[in-house]
Amino acid sequence: MSSSDSYLLIQNLTKRFGEFEALSQVSLEVDQSELICLLGPSGCGKTTVLRCIAGLETPTVGTIVQNGVDITSLPPEDRDFGIVFQSYALFPNLTVNENLGFGLANRKLPKQKIQERVQQLIATVGLEGHSDKYPGQLSGGQQQRVALARALATSPGLLLLDEPLSALDAKVRQRLRREILDLQRKIGITTVLVTHDQEEALTMGDRIVVMDHGVIAQTGTPQEIYSNPTTPFVANFIGKMNFLDGIASGNGEVAVNQFSFDCAQATETLSLGDRVLLCIRPEDIVIYNSDFDNNEINCNNAIVIDTEFLGSVFRVRLAFEESSSTEFIAELPPSDMRSLEIESGANVSIKFPPERLHVYLA
Amino acid sequence: MATASAIVTKYSRDDKFQGGILVLIALVVAVAVLLPLFTIFLKSVENRDGQFVGILNYVEYFQTPALVASIYNTIIIGVVTTVIVITLAFIYAYALTRSCMPYKNLFRSISLIPLLAPSLLPAIALIYMFGNQGYMKELMFGYEIRGPIGIVISLVFWIFPHVVILLSTALSTADGRLYEVAKVLRTKSIRTFFKITLPAAKYGVMSACFVAFLYAITDFGACKVIGGWFTVLSLDIYKQVVGQQNFQLGSVVSVILLLPVVVTFIAQRQVQRKQTAQITPGSVPYQPKPNRRFDLLMLLYCIAVSIILFAILGTAAYASFVKFWPYNLSLSLTNYQFNLMDGGSWQAYRNSVVMSLYTAFIGTAVIFCSAYFIEKTRRYRGLRSSLNFLSIVPLATPGMVLGLAYLFFFNDPLNPLNFIYKTMIILVLANIVHYYTVPHLTATTALKQLDVEFESVSASLKVPFYKTFWHVTLPICIPALSNIWIYLFVTAITTVSAVVFLYGHDTNIAAVAVVNMDDAGDVAPAAAMAMMIVYTAMGVRIVHWLLTHFIEKHTQKWRQQKLTSD
Ligand SMILES: Nc1ncnc2c1ncn2[C@@H]1O[C@H](COP(=O)(O)OP(=O)(O)O)[C@@H](O)[C@H]1O
Ligand SMILES: [Mg+2]
Numbered sequence: 035m036s037s038s039d040s041y042l043l044i045q046n047l048t049k050r051f052g053e054f055e056a057l058s059q060v061s062l063e064v065d066q067s068e069l070i071c072l073l074g075p076s077g078c079g080k081t082t083v084l085r086c087i088a089g090l091e092t093p094t095v096g097t098i099v100q101n102g103v104d105i106t107s108l109p110p111e112d113r114d115f116g117i118v119f120q121s122y123a124l125f126p127n128l129t130v131n132e133n134l135g136f137g138l139a140n141r142k143l144p145k146q147k148i149q150e151r152v153q154q155l156i157a158t159v160g161l162e163g164h165s166d167k168y169p170g171q172l173s174g175g176q177q178q179r180v181a182l183a184r185a186l187a188t189s190p191g192l193l194l195l196d197e198p199l200s201a202l203d204a205k206v207r208q209r210l211r212r213e214i215l216d217l218q219r220k221i222g223i224t225t226v227l228v229t230h231d232q233e234e235a236l237t238m239g240d241r242i243v244v245m246d247h248g249v250i251a252q253t254g255t256p257q258e259i260y261s262n263p264t265t266p267f268v269a270n271f272i273g274k275m276n277f278l279d280g281i282a283s284g285n286g287e288v289a290v291n292q293f294s295f296d297c298a299q300a301t302e303t304l305s306l307g308d309r310v311l312l313c314i315r316p317e318d319i320v321i322y323n324s325d326f327d328n329n330e331i332n333c334n335n336a337i338v339i340d341t342e343f344l345g346s347v348f349r350v351r352l353a354f355e356e357s358s359s360t361e362f363i364a365e366l367p368p369s370d371m372r373s374l375e376i377e378s379g380a381n382v383s384i385k386f387p388p389e390r391l392h393v394y395l396a
Numbered sequence: 397m398a399t400a401s402a403i404v405t406k407y408s409r410d411d412k413f414q415g416g417i418l419v420l421i422a423l424v425v426a427v428a429v430l431l432p433l434f435t436i437f438l439k440s441v442e443n444r445d446g447q448f449v450g451i452l453n454y455v456e457y458f459q460t461p462a463l464v465a466s467i468y469n470t471i472i473i474g475v476v477t478t479v480i481v482i483t484l485a486f487i488y489a490y491a492l493t494r495s496c497m498p499y500k501n502l503f504r505s506i507s508l509i510p511l512l513a514p515s516l517l518p519a520i521a522l523i524y525m526f527g528n529q530g531y532m533k534e535l536m537f538g539y540e541i542r543g544p545i546g547i548v549i550s551l552v553f554w555i556f557p558h559v560v561i562l563l564s565t566a567l568s569t570a571d572g573r574l575y576e577v578a579k580v581l582r583t584k585s586i587r588t589f590f591k592i593t594l595p596a597a598k599y600g601v602m603s604a605c606f607v608a609f610l611y612a613i614t615d616f617g618a619c620k621v622i623g624g625w626f627t628v629l630s631l632d633i634y635k636q637v638v639g640q641q642n643f644q645l646g647s648v649v650s651v652i653l654l655l656p657v658v659v660t661f662i663a664q665r666q667v668q669r670k671q672t673a674q675i676t677p678g679s680v681p682y683q684p685k686p687n688r689r690f691d692l693l694m695l696l697y698c699i700a701v702s703i704i705l706f707a708i709l710g711t712a713a714y715a716s717f718v719k720f721w722p723y724n725l726s727l728s729l730t731n732y733q734f735n736l737m738d739g740g741s742w743q744a745y746r747n748s749v750v751m752s753l754y755t756a757f758i759g760t761a762v763i764f765c766s767a768y769f770i771e772k773t774r775r776y777r778g779l780r781s782s783l784n785f786l787s788i789v790p791l792a793t794p795g796m797v798l799g800l801a802y803l804f805f806f807n808d809p810l811n812p813l814n815f816i817y818k819t820m821i822i823l824v825l826a827n828i829v830h831y832y833t834v835p836h837l838t839a840t841t842a843l844k845q846l847d848v849e850f851e852s853v854s855a856s857l858k859v860p861f862y863k864t865f866w867h868v869t870l871p872i873c874i875p876a877l878s879n880i881w882i883y884l885f886v887t888a889i890t891t892v893s894a895v896v897f898l899y900g901h902d903t904n905i906a907a908v909a910v911v912n913m914d915d916a917g918d919v920a921p922a923a924a925m926a927m928m929i930v931y932t933a934m935g936v937r938i939v940h941w942l943l944t945h946f947i948e949k950h951t952q953k954w955r956q957q958k959l960t961s962d
Contacts, residue, residue, distance in 0.1 A: 090852050109408035109853035115854045123849035125868045136867075137857030167955035188857060295628075303509045369591045 041066040041224045042087070042192060049248075051340035056082045056249045060096070067222040069215070071239030072228055079248040080228040087226065089113050094363040101191055115192040116185030120200060122177050129164045130156070130180050133231050137188045148265050155183040158217065161262070164170050175206040182214065186221070193218070193225040199234065211238055231270045237261065244268050253271035266311055266394045273311050276362040279396065282308040288393060291360055295386055298392040310396040316349070319364035321374060324381040332386045340378045341371070350376060352384065399706040406777075410861045414773045422779065427787050427813070428829050431799035433793065439647035439804055453648045461581035463632060463645075467652065470613050474656075475546060477551045477612040478605055480561055481761040484600065488701055489563035491694035494593075497688040503698045507560045507707055510553055512812030512933035513712075514890040516910045517926040520919060521712040522546050523733065529722045544635050553708055555611045559604045566600020566671065567593075574684040599671035606664035613656060614794035615892040617907070621914050621922075629653040630796045630893065637800060637897060647804070648795045661792040673687070675918045695731040709930070716924035730825035731924040739912030740921055741904065745928055748889055748906035756885035759835065760877055766864065767839035772851055786838075791833035795893025797828050803897040818900025830894040831887045835880040842876035862900045872949055875944075886933050 040063040044218040057079045064070045073078040089110035098106045102247045105113050123131050134155050136270045138148045156165055159179040176293035178198060185193060198214070199207045204374060213237055218225050229235050233388055236256045244251045244259065244267075252259055266277065280288040284306045286298030295312060298305075304310065324335065339361065342348040342382040345367045354360060364384070376382065406417070443449045457463055488507060511520070525532050527539035539545060574596070578588045594601075599608055608886045616630040623631055629649055636646035717727045734740040770780050770787070790798070802825075816822045846869065854864040871876075892907035899908055905927050914922040 088852070088856065089405065090855075092403055094403070096403075107403055107405050109405055109411060110852065111410060111858055112406070113856075115856055119847075119849045121845040121847050121849060123853050125850065127868060127871045136854075139858055140863065170954055170956070184853075185856070190856075202888065214659070280714040291752045311777075315786070 039066075040064060041101055043097075043099040044087070045099075047086060047098070047099045048094050049086060049091060050094045051078075053100060055248055055250065057093075060245075060248075061251055062243060062250070062253070064226065064227050066224055066226055067242045069225040069238060071229060071235035071242045072225050072237075073235040073242050074245035074251075079338070080230070081196055082248075083245075084117075084196050086227060087192075088115055088117055088194055089104050092223045114189040115194055115320075116188065117194040118178075118181045118185050118196065118198050120179040120197045122169075122182070122201075124177055124180055124259075126169050127202045129166050129168055130161060130172070133169070133180055134187050141188070149193060151187065155187055158186075159183045168246075169176040173206075174202050175210060178202065178210060184317040186223070186225055189191055191224065193223045195225065195227040197230065199229055200231070201213050201230070207234075214238070225284045226279075228325060236272070239259070242269065246271075260382065263392065266313070269313055269392060269394070274316050274363070274365075275392075276316065276319075278279050278314075278360060278362060280310050280312040280393075282306055282310055283324075288312050291354055291358065293334050293354060295391065296388050297391050299388050300391050304393065304395075309380065313392040313394065314362075314386050314390055316365040317347075317361045318387060319352075319362070320387065321350070321364060321366060321370070322383040322385065323374060324383055330385065330389055330392075332391075333383055334385075336378050336382055336384045338376055338378055338380045338382060341376060343368075348376075352382075410866065411775055414485075414769060414861065415556050415776055417765075417769050418773065418776055418779050418783070421769065421783060425783065428825060429786065429789055432790075432798070435804040435808075436647045436650050436797065436801045439643055440651050442644065443643065445504050455643045456598040457645060457648045458650070458790050462627070463649070464676065466627045466629050466632050466649075469544070469626060470630075470653070471656065473547055473551070473619075473628060474613040474807045476544075477548050477555065478608040480548065481552045481608050481846070482563075482601065482605055484701065485556055485559040486563055487694075487697055488556075489567055491679060492560070492564050493567040494682070494684050495691045496684050497695040497698065504564075506702045506705060507606040509558045509709060511557045511887060512890070512937065513709070513930045514608055514892055514907050514910065514926060515550060515554040515615050515617035516621050516892065516914070516922075517552040517712050517906065517930065518708050519546060519618040520717070520910075520914065520923045520926055522549055522622060523919065524711050524721065524923070525707075531722070537662045540624065541628040542622055544619075545626070547619050547628075548616065548623035550622055551612050551615055554615070554618065555608050556705075558607050558611065562604040562607060563597070563600060566597045568682070575682055585618035589736045599667050603664055603671055606667065610657060610660050610664070613652070613660075614893070616796055616896070616909070620643045620911055624887075630794065632914060633796045633800060633855045634887070637803070641876070643804070646800055650794075650800055653794055654797060654880050658792055659792055667789075680881075684937070688739045696742055707938065712923050713927050715920055718830065718920065726953060730927075734909070734925060735922060737913055737918050737921045738916045739926055740909040740918070742830040743902075745905040745906045745925070746910040747820070747903055748929070749932060751820060751827065751903075752885045752888040753904055754820065754824045755827040755831075755888035756881045759831070759888075760823060760881045762828065763835045763880060764873070764877055766837045767836050767843060768869065770860075771833065771840055771843045772869070775853065787836045788833055790831070793830070795830055796896075798826060799897040800893045802826055802894075817896065818903060820903055822898050823903060825890065826894045826898055827888040828884070830891070831884060831886075833835050836849070837881060838876055838880055838883075841875070842873045848873060871951060876949070878940070878944045882937060885940075889929055889933055 042062075042064040043117040044062040047057055047060040048055065048066075058067060059150065060083060063072075064207070064338045072083055074080055082091060086093050089105070089108055093106065096106070097104060100114065117392060125136065128136065134152045135148050138151055152165070158164060159182060161176060161179055161183070164172060164176060169180065172180065182198070195214075199210055202210065211234060221235055223336060227238060241253060241255055242259050243253045246267050252264045261274055263275075265273065270277070278290045280295075282304035283289045283294060286303070286304070287294050287295060288297045288310055290312055297312065334354060336352045336354055337356055341351070341354055342349040348371045350364045350366065352362055352364060403588065425470060440453055441448060441450060443452070491497060492504055522541055523546070524530055526536050526546070527533065530541070533541075574592050575588065578592055583591070613628075614633065619626075619628050619631045620634065630653065632649045633646050633653070636642045643733060715721055716731050717729070718724075719726050719728045721731055734742050766783070770783050773780060802822060805811060806822055808814065808815055816825070850864060850868060851861060854861060890907065892911060894909065895905060896908055899905055906925050910922045910925045913919075913925065
């Protein structure tokens with residue numbers, strides 16, 4: 035990706051609050067019309083990035099370029115963005131109508147134009163019939179939509195969303211994810227969405243930026259991040275992952291207990307004797323009957339410790355041998371469970387497909 | 397890219413505007429608070445000709461036993477008043493918060509009545525009750541009401557409502573869960589009181605003690621009227637300045653009075669901080685359970701206290717209508733003919749009302765706006781937190797000290813603002829500054845409750861901050877504004893200490909007239925004038941209450957929540 039055609043370009047952003055470094059060397063590019071998700075645990079600096087983009091915090095070091103203009107030292111008033119805060123910050127004493135018209139009234143537009151635009155916004159977010167209500171009279175989901183519409187009212191070039199759905203309950207959240215996404219696609223507005231919810235990031239982001247303690251751990255599409263996490267932190271934070279302690283035994287092989295696994299396809303370059311973490315996702319582990327030919331690559335005997343029914347999948351806890359401390363988890367559909375007759379104490383064969391293994395230096 | 401120099405966000409138009417206002421506020425604070433107070437210290441180390449004499453004035457002070465006695469007297473009055481008023485008010489507040497007695501709201505209102513009177517009023521009433529010609533003087537068993545006894549009773553009456561408010565708050569923030577546990581464990585109620593109630597209210601009670609002590613040691617009105625031979629520091633300031641024109645000694649006494657005040661004040665702030673830290677988010681409010689004997693006992697107590705409060709107020713009211721106490725008890729309005737009295741006039745009453753209205757309107761606007769700029773401006777952090785700190789200073793400045801500071805500062809012919817001395821302007825200014833802190837805290841609390849991102853949203857919508865202030869911040873804060881207004885009006889009309897050095901011939905005010913008429917021996921007209929203050933404060937309070945209800949009904953509709961679910 036060349037930097038010239040990206041809409042928002044952040045370089046080496048560092049933010050210190052006194053001694054504490056909240057952001058270190060964050061660099062990021064967002065294309066026109068792209069929806070990018072900043073994902074990370076609470077306190078990792080997501081909101082701080084967003085506030086720097088908005089001009090609500092002054093970076094200690096770094097540059098921010100939006101649409102070809104260096105905005106690093108511009109006050110928020112002189113930038114071009116709409117923002118939805120976690121709290122929504124709706125004006126409680128103004129009706130939905132007045133909230134949406136608040137930014138428009140200042141543009142010296144004729145009253146009628148303002149009303150047209152407000153009506154259009156109300157229709158866009160599906161709040162017909164609520165225009166004269168006060169925010170306190172709306173449900174959480176409706177308030178969220180008002181906040182979104184207000185941020186879009188002045189047709190900004192950039193939309194900033196800080197955990198927009200975190201205050202809502204699960205059902206509403208799912209529906210609004212879809213709605214926000216559709217709306218964003220329709221308008222084509224470049225969007226930065228902050229969330230600590232990996233599911234939200236995976237379903238909504240064109241690309242995801244995973245953050246950890248003020249640094250970017252990985253950037254990529256949801257599939258890339260999920261299938262090729264570049265650090266144990268990302269691997270652990272997104273989806274589920276088995277972590278097995280191992281030692282590099284040469285030839286791209288890793289030994290876990292006395293078993294050897296071919297990890298030639300994993301990215302890390304290893305030298306003999308390195309302590310490593312061997313990782314595989316639960317759904318990537320293949321289980322066979324115990325009479326399966328164990329000589330196939332990365333196959334081994336294992337014993338089922340217990341199983342857990344989760345609805346659409348079973349979670350199976352396994353160990354390479356009885357009373358071994360090295361345990362791992364596999365997930366498989368109920369149909370496989372039935373055909374393989376898996377139950378506590380059963381002996382099975384498992385396979386760690388080489389192309390599904392991740393290895394990190396411990 | 398290596399950026400050696402720090403990134404500085406450019407100043408937007410809003411930023412510059414807000415910066416200008418903050419600088420203006422800082423200038424006003426300097427002129428209205430810091431410089432005048434500094435002059436007091438300056439005067440205390442100068443001789444009459446304005447030459448620096450070091451601690452000579454202090455030496456003179458400490459070599460005059462009559463003056464030094466006042467230090468001891470003041471502290472004694474403070475301690476005794478505090479012990480009595482805290483005890484009485486604690487039981488009262490306990491009844492209001494922890495019993496199931498009926499008419500709680502009524503008793504709460506009754507306890508607030510003394511707020512509507514100047515501290516001069518209970519003193520005058522006590523003279524009618526227990527003075528030489530008092531109708532209950534037998535109860536004094538030969539002791540003299542004029543002196544420490546009278547001062548303490550007057551102050552207890554006058555400080556009572558302040559302490560009831562503080563203690564009710566402290567007692568009502570109790571965590572109900574603790575009492576549930578105590579009950580499950582079958583803890584005896586006495587033990588519950590000492591093991592749960594008192595520790596939980598500890599900081600609240602301590603804070604109330606300090607406040608009571610502060611009010612008691614800085615009062616002027618009650619001591620002036622009923623002090624008799626007994627002297628206290630605030631009275632000495634008045635005597636030195638008004639009686640003997642000895643400004644140097646007056647300022648020495650002021651500085652000496654400031655010492656215990658500042659120490660108490662700092663202690664109070666520390667304790668209060670601990671008190672607020674105690675309220676945890678998970679706390680469940682305590683719900684008292686009916687207990688017939690206890691509730692009846694509490695009810696009787698509150699009735700008894702109410703009777704005493706009404707007796708004091710009623711005596712002053714009655715005395716003001718009596719023709720010639722105690723010889724001719726027929727009722728008349730003779731005492732209200734202020735124009736015939738030395739030191740009083742209806743003009744003074746009118747001035748008081750005008751002054752209080754100006755104080756309330758201008759004060760509310762100024763205090764709220766500066767609290768807004770201090771709280772809601774994005775930049776200038778250092779300046780804002782200094783201003784926030786300085787806004788606390790008036791609370792630690794006794795009215796007498798502030799008044800004297802203004803006298804020194806604004807009466808100086810070299811001061812270009814000299815023209816405001818003895819005008820309505822200086823009276824209003826002194827009142828706003830004297831009572832600045834409480835409204836400032838009220839405004840700040842209200843502003844803190846607003847979403848911190850309103851200003852950010854406005855900036856993103858490119859709406860200038862003043863539009864958001866006008867359309868959002870201000871309307872939401874109407875209840876706070878209304879509270880500030882009435883607080884300022886009532887305190888301004890009842891106060892005497894801050895303005896006793898500042899009024900002029902055309903700007904005499906009611907509370908000062910009470911002092912002067914009492915001085916001249918016209919006690920009944922003084923009572924009448926004091927009652928005029930009470931009637932006015934009460935009337936304005938009632939009108940204010942009605943108006944507030946009306947306005948809130950019409951502007952605060954949005955507060956009614958009607959949640960629809962998703
Ligand atoms: N104004 C501030 N002053 C000091 N520390 C701050 C400030 N704002 C944020 N921080 C700190 O910076 C870190 C990142 O905060 P934030 O960006 O809000 O995290 P996130 O949004 O990812 O939860 C946190 O540790 C937080 O305590
Ligand atoms: Mg955050």
